[in-house]
Amino acid sequence: MKQKLTATVPAKWLLPLILTVLLVTLTILENFIFSEDASANPDSQGTAIYSPPPYFLExxxxxxxxxxxxxxxxxHARLDIYRPADMTENLPLVLWIHGGGYVGGSKDTRQDYAMALAHEGYVVxxxxxxxxxxxxxxxxxFQANxxxxxxxxxxxxxxADFSHIFFGGDSAGAQIASxxxxxxxxxxxxxxxxxxxxxxxxxxxxVLxxxxxxxxxxxxxxxFQNIDTFxxxxxxxxxxxxxxxxxxxxxxxHITEDYPPAFITVGDADPFVSQSKELVAALEAENVAVDTLFFNGKGLLHEYQYSLHTEEAQLAFEWMIAFMDANSR
Known part of the structure; x- marks a missing residue:
């Protein structure tokens, strides 16, 4: 007769065991989702495909x-700085914080977008x-600080004009920036x-x-896929x-009347639509100026703004620059 063996994990080991399993899971996710950029992987979350603006060579x-x-x-405390090559005066500063579910992504995957921002007259x-x-x-x-x-x-x-600063970010980076x-x-x-x-x-x-x-x-x-894991x-x-x-x-x-003006956008097929609308409501309740760009019936996925070959992403970029110009000049 075979004896059935059972094992009990002591309570003090349970959380470390869970975190070890979580770390292995995140390693797998990072390999498959964040190998280049979550926003560029259409299979990771139904996210948009990254593409540079049509005038990127310029x-x-x-x-x-x-x-x-x-x-x-x-x-990992490194940063890149982008600025117009022909700048003749100090320009407003944009601090950009990449997304990636807190476990992935890097500044390098946002380089083209940061360069496009700098091209509009900003130090990024x-x-x-x-x-x-x-x-x-x-x-x-604390690292952003x-x-x-x-x-x-x-x-x-x-x-960089330190009296005119913008915080910007996408996905988890938007949460960190906010x-x-x-x-x-x-x-x-x-x-x-x-x-x-x-x-x-x-x-x-x-804030952007x-x-x-x-x-x-x-x-x-x-x-949102894997939100509990992230x-x-x-x-x-x-x-x-x-x-x-x-x-x-x-x-x-944590919104007060002293919170800075905000530009908020999200794709209409992004699971985080409701999150953006909740933040807009909180800002409006404190009379904080907020500009929004929302869509209906477009099917725009998470991180749609990085698909700069599309009309909607270009519109978001134009509206964001208009918001920045209005609040920095």
Whole structure:
């Protein structure tokens, strides 16, 4: 007679075991989803296919690029700077934060878009940051702040106007950018996070938020693929809703009248449509200026704005530049 053997995992080992399994899962996801860029992989989430603007050869000739500046001693703390080659005066600064579910992506996958922004008359700092699960929340917020401190120190070298700053990002990067803006403009949140802003809130002239997530109480209900995996990796907690500081990640809960003006867009077939609309409602409730670009009946996927061969992505770019021009000149 064969004896059936059973094993019980001690409770103290359970969370480390879960996180180990999560790390293996994320490694697989990163290999298949984030090998180049999540926004460029149409099979990863029903995301748009990346394409540069039709005049990109002209952009390359007219934009100066400085690569891989080390902005702090943190892991993966590098940034690229893009600026018009013929600039004759200081120009507004854009801090761009890439997406990738907190576990993937890189500044290199946003280079063409950052160059297109610079071509319109801006100094663009496109940053890398350490990824989850090796770095947990609030790591990217603090790294973005370190990048701002570095940029302020060397702004004179790159002709950046530090009195006119925009935070921008896509997907998870949009969440990080929106959160950074909240931490800079909301003293109570900054205190809770033990966060010391590197810049004055008045210097932030706007946020550029594309296809992001902004409410941790409702984001699971969007059905966004692997959202529980991504946020569990970022928080180090399973399920992510039980993370002790989860409310800090919900930008909608930290909007005050001092929050900077916002440009918000999302594709109509993106699961995060409701997240963008929740943020718009929170901003309007505090009388914060907000420009939106939403669609109906277009079938625009997550990260649609990077498909710059399409009319809708070009429209989003034009509207974003108009918003920036109106808030920086």
């Amino acid at each position: 952009i390359q000739e007219e934009v100066t690029v400085v690569k891989d500046l080390v902005y702090s001693d943190s892991d 700092a496109n940053i890398d940051y350490a990824l989850a699960p090796e770095q947990l929340y609030p790591g990217p917020i 370190e990048a701002l401190a570095f940029l302020e120190q060397y702004a004179h070298l790159y002709r 959160h950074l803006a909240a931490a800079v403009s909301n003293e109570e949140l900054a205190t809770d996070m033990e966060f010391l802003p590197a810049i004055a809130a008045d210097n932030v002239r706007g 938020l594309m296809c992001g997530l902004y409410n941790m109480d409702t984001v699971r209900a969007t059905g 946020l569990s990796a970022y928080t180090g907690t399973v399920p992510f809703e039980s993370f002790e500081h989860i409310d800090q990640l919900s930008t909608v809960q």
